[in-house]
Amino acid sequence: QVQLVESGGGSVQPGGSLRLSCVASGRLVSSYTLGWFRQAPGNEREGIASVDGDGNPSYTDSAKGRFTISRDNAKNTLYLRMNNLKPEDTAVYYCAAGPFYSDAAAPGDFKIWGQGTQVTVSS
Numbered sequence: 001q002v003q004l005v006e007s008g009g010g011s012v013q014p015g016g017s018l019r020l021s022c023v024a025s026g027r028l029v030s031s032y033t034l035g036w037f038r039q040a041p042g043n044e045r046e047g048i049a050s051v052d053g054d055g056n057p058s059y060t061d062s063a064k065g066r067f068t069i070s071r072d073n074a075k076n077t078l079y080l081r082m083n084n085l086k087p088e089d090t091a092v093y094y095c096a097a098g099p100f101y102s103d104a105a106a107p108g109d110f111k112i113w114g115q116g117t118q119v120t121v122s123s
Helices: none
Strands: 003-007 010-012 018-025 033-039 046-051 057-059 067-072 077-082 091-098 117-121
Touching: 003 091, 018 033, 018 091, 018 117, 033 067, 033 077, 046 067, 046 077, 057 067, 077 091
Parallel strands: 010 117
Antiparallel strands: 003 018, 018 077, 033 046, 033 091, 046 057, 067 077, 091 117
């Protein structure tokens, strides 16, 4: 069973940047599609981006050209680089793992979730 642990969240001013990390442990991590999601209070969980085992990324509109997903299979680590952060990006950010066909546009595809890391964008 794969386990996921996120880190890198925190408080940042509007216009700032953060890089989230998610370390995956378990067997055959490189065969999973990994994704980033977020959930703000009162909102549903939404997908941001996902990347398959070969490193091919897929982005939702939520990424809006400001976020970049990547993975390092040698380190079993998933990253999310977030630039030009805005107050509306404030949320708990989760990483998740799913079968090869999974995509961030369909959170239900992802069966394994991390505990989340808080990102707060405020002046």
